[in-house]
Amino acid sequence: xxxxxxxxxxxxxxxxxxxxxxxxxxxxxxxxxxxxxxxxxxxxxxxxxxxxxxxxxxxxxxxxxxxxxxxxxxxxxxxxxxxxxxxxxxxxxxxxxxxxxxxxxxxxxxxxxxxxxxxxxxxxxxxxxxxxxxxxxxxxxxxxxxxxxxxxxxxxxxxxxxxxxxxxxxxxxxxxxxxxxxxxxxxxxxxxxxxxxxxxxxxxxxxxxxxxxxxxxxxxxxxxxxxxxxxxxxxxxxxxxxxxxxxxxxxxxxxxxxxxxxxxxxxxxxxxxxxxxxxxxxxxxxxxxxxxxxxxxxxxxxxxxxxxxxxxxxxxxxxxxxxxxxxxxxxxxxxxxxx
Amino acid sequence: xxxxxxxxxxxxxxxxxxxxxxxxxxxxxxxxxxxxxxxxxxxxxxxxxxxxxxxxxxxxxxxxxxxxxxxxxxxxxxxxxxxxxxxxxxxxxxxxxxxxxxxxxxxxxxxxxxxxxxxxxxxxxxxxxxxxxxxxxxxxxxxxxxxxxxxxxxxxxxxxxxxxxxxxxxxxxxxxxxxxxxxxxxxxxxxxxxxxxxxxxxxxxxxxxxxxxxxxxxxxxxxxxxxxxxxxxxxxxxxxxxxxxxxxxxxxxxxxxxxxxxxxxxxxxxxxxxxxxxxxxxxxxxxxxxxxxxxxxxxxxxxxxxxxxxxxxxxxxxxxxxxxxxxxxxxxxxxxxxx
Numbered sequence: 001x002x003x004x005x006x007x008x009x010x011x012x013x014x015x016x017x018x019x020x021x022x023x024x025x026x027x028x029x030x031x032x033x034x035x036x037x038x039x040x041x042x043x044x045x046x047x048x049x050x051x052x053x054x055x056x057x058x059x060x061x062x063x064x065x066x067x068x069x070x071x072x073x074x075x076x077x078x079x080x081x082x083x084x085x086x087x088x089x090x091x092x093x094x095x096x097x098x099x100x101x102x103x104x105x106x107x108x109x110x111x112x113x114x115x116x117x118x119x120x121x122x123x124x125x126x127x128x129x130x131x132x133x134x135x136x137x138x139x140x141x142x143x144x145x146x147x148x149x150x151x152x153x154x155x156x157x158x159x160x161x162x163x164x165x166x167x168x169x170x171x172x173x174x175x176x177x178x179x180x181x182x183x184x185x186x187x188x189x190x191x192x193x194x195x196x197x198x199x200x201x202x203x204x205x206x207x208x209x210x211x212x213x214x215x216x217x218x219x220x221x222x223x224x225x226x227x228x229x230x231x232x233x234x235x236x237x238x239x240x241x242x243x244x245x246x247x248x249x250x251x252x253x254x255x256x257x258x259x260x261x262x263x264x265x266x267x268x269x270x271x272x273x274x275x276x277x278x279x280x281x282x283x284x285x286x287x288x289x290x291x292x293x294x295x296x297x298x299x300x301x302x303x304x305x306x307x308x309x310x311x312x313x314x315x316x317x318x319x320x321x322x323x324x325x326x327x328x329x330x331x332x333x334x335x336x337x338x339x
Numbered sequence: 340x341x342x343x344x345x346x347x348x349x350x351x352x353x354x355x356x357x358x359x360x361x362x363x364x365x366x367x368x369x370x371x372x373x374x375x376x377x378x379x380x381x382x383x384x385x386x387x388x389x390x391x392x393x394x395x396x397x398x399x400x401x402x403x404x405x406x407x408x409x410x411x412x413x414x415x416x417x418x419x420x421x422x423x424x425x426x427x428x429x430x431x432x433x434x435x436x437x438x439x440x441x442x443x444x445x446x447x448x449x450x451x452x453x454x455x456x457x458x459x460x461x462x463x464x465x466x467x468x469x470x471x472x473x474x475x476x477x478x479x480x481x482x483x484x485x486x487x488x489x490x491x492x493x494x495x496x497x498x499x500x501x502x503x504x505x506x507x508x509x510x511x512x513x514x515x516x517x518x519x520x521x522x523x524x525x526x527x528x529x530x531x532x533x534x535x536x537x538x539x540x541x542x543x544x545x546x547x548x549x550x551x552x553x554x555x556x557x558x559x560x561x562x563x564x565x566x567x568x569x570x571x572x573x574x575x576x577x578x579x580x581x582x583x584x585x586x587x588x589x590x591x592x593x594x595x596x597x598x599x600x601x602x603x604x605x606x607x608x609x610x611x612x613x614x615x616x617x618x619x620x621x622x623x624x625x626x627x628x629x630x631x632x633x634x635x636x637x638x639x640x641x642x643x644x645x646x647x648x649x650x651x652x653x654x655x656x657x658x659x660x661x662x663x664x665x666x667x668x669x670x671x672x673x674x675x676x677x678x
Contacts, residue, residue, distance in 0.1 A: 053610075061612070220609075223606060236400065242605060244609055245605065245609060248604075248606050260604040260606050261601075262600075262601030262602060262603065263601060263604045264601065264602055265562075265587075265599040265600060265601055265602045266562065266566070266584065267562060267584045267587050267599050269615060270559075270582065270583055270584060270618075270619070271399055271617070272617065273616075273617045273619060273622065274615075274616070274617055275614065275615070275616040275617075276605065276608060276613075276615040276616070277612075277614040277615070277616075278607075278608035278609040278612045278614075279609075279612055280609070280612060283612065
């Protein structure tokens with residue numbers, strides 16, 4: 001424990017997959033909160049695929065991180081100084097900012113959390129942005145009905161694990177897709193999905209076996225060959241919830257911000273009356289955070305919502321952990337325990 | 340005028356583009372209405388792209404026409420005999436069935452129309468299934484808001500001409516896409532679209548010029564290169580109303596009923612929060628027919644809704660006219676004047 005503000009900066013924009021040299025680790029002075037702000041000592045930092053987009057210069061839904069600036073991210077920790085009414089040293093909060101040890105943030109963006117309700121890091125996962133993403137995307141786009149078949153890609157990841165468990169609570173048949181037998185085993189045995197497909201195997205054969213009746217809802221986290229295998233299996237009135245296409249994020253940026261191969265022929269969208277819809281949780285999610293949190297805490301208390309974290313130790317390991325996330329090396333919601 | 344029932348049958352399933360030999364023209368006895376049915380002498384028959392799907396054996400949203408059966412289609416004409424309460428000889432109705440001179444249909448499926456309100460054939464176009472398709476698709480999926488940019492493919496066709504005029508009424512900037520200078524001229528001068536792009540020219544350059552601000556709503560009737568050129572131009576929260584992909588209908592049937600080349604990479608659906616949604620008017624359209632008809636008649640009376648028909652003379656010419664429809668040879672809503 002030191003008094004300096006350890007920070008991870010964006011040193012240069014990656015070409016393709018990020019490498020450690022794209023980041024720079026520096027020690028700087030601990031910032032001073034201004035009027036209305038709170039100084040937070042981070043205990044956990046969330047690492048999420050969307051951050052790859054922020055490292056690129058291309059136009060997207062959010063501004064890129066500037067070169068030389070601290071990497072974007074949400075954190076949770078303890079208030080150490082406050083110039084904002086309602087917050088005092090010792091308060092535990094989610095909403096800290098950036099790949100760093102300390103941040104000063106406006107009180108309006110903070111959520112005071114009760115550490116007895118759930119482990120602090122859960123506020124970055126199942127109770128945080130990824131959990132809210134799952135909840136909002138199902139509520140607004142997927143709309144799974146009891147008896148329907150829901151397929152979830154990146155099923156053991158931060159968002160996927162919540163998506164599948166909510167769909168089970170709603171009475172659906174839920175099929176996960178994950179990489180490797182360990183993740184697949186976790187998805188069925190711990191998360192309670194009905195089956196899990198290993199995307200390193202024969203996707204068509206496994207999908208035929210797991211959902212011969214077809215697919216009503218597909219939660220898209222990955223794109224690429226998984227999308228290509230799922231798409232022809234939609235039933236009439238199927239919904240494709242487009243949350244992410246992580247398989248494309250490391251492609252060298254083209255005109256469309258992420259490159260990528262052609263997608264499915266859309267003729268079936270007419271014939272089967274499909275809906276393909278993308279969303280970003282920050283558009284419409286946060287005003288509903290209270291309702292989401294209440295529902296999730298209820299499911300957690302009932303034992304119907306579990307989760308798994310992959311914890312990287314120390315900020316200096318954040319770049320390598322993030323690089324691994326984009327390669328699917330994490331197993332569960334990836335967080336950094338901030339030293 | 341004869342007393343026989345002239346019929347156009349499906350003789351064999353087309354391989355690729357239909358040819359005249361795929362149809363058979365026969366004379367049969369005029370049918371007798373059963374209890375609850377009405378016998379109609381058709382005056383107009385509607386020819387529409389969806390009929391290509393009915394000629395194929397592949398699974399789709401509706402049953403294929405059986406080999407040797409009369410081709411499916413909607414007609415309008417005069418009641419010549421009635422065994423249904425509320426209908427009497429001389430009544431003018433829409434809802435006759437099939438590529439034939441006479442049909443017996445149940446009263447429940449018939450709409451009695453007032454010939455003073457609009458020409459009878461309009462009940463197969465602007466006031467019929469194509470008009471209802473345009474109205475429902477905009478209402479449920481396109482949801483154009485004043486000031487938005489709406490692009491309509493097959494803009495001079497039965498559905499496209501109504502789509503664009505409704506979007507103009509809603510205060511949108513409307514860009515049509517059509518084949519050849521005559522159709523483009525009609526779309527801007529008669530229908531009042533803001534611009535019309537000739538899909539035989541350079542699509543990218545013309546789209547750049549016509550909608551530099553990007554596209555909020557794209558009405559998809561065609562698929563293929565037009566879709567590929569429009570897709571990258573969506574603005575955030577853009578909607579793609581998938582009504583048809585006529586450029587694919589003549590491809591030799593593959594596993595997915597219409598074959599077709601790959602579509603756009605769907606990564607942009609996340610980043611721009613797009614919605615791509617298909618629909619079939621028969622799913623949710625007809626219960627709202629009354630509301631639609633009232634609104635359309637109002638716009639027609641105000642001079643804000645016009646239309647163009649392409650009239651083929653005589654049932655024997657229906658196959659050739661339909662073959663031309665799939666090649667984009669029609670100019671306006673294609674109907675057959677039944678002899």
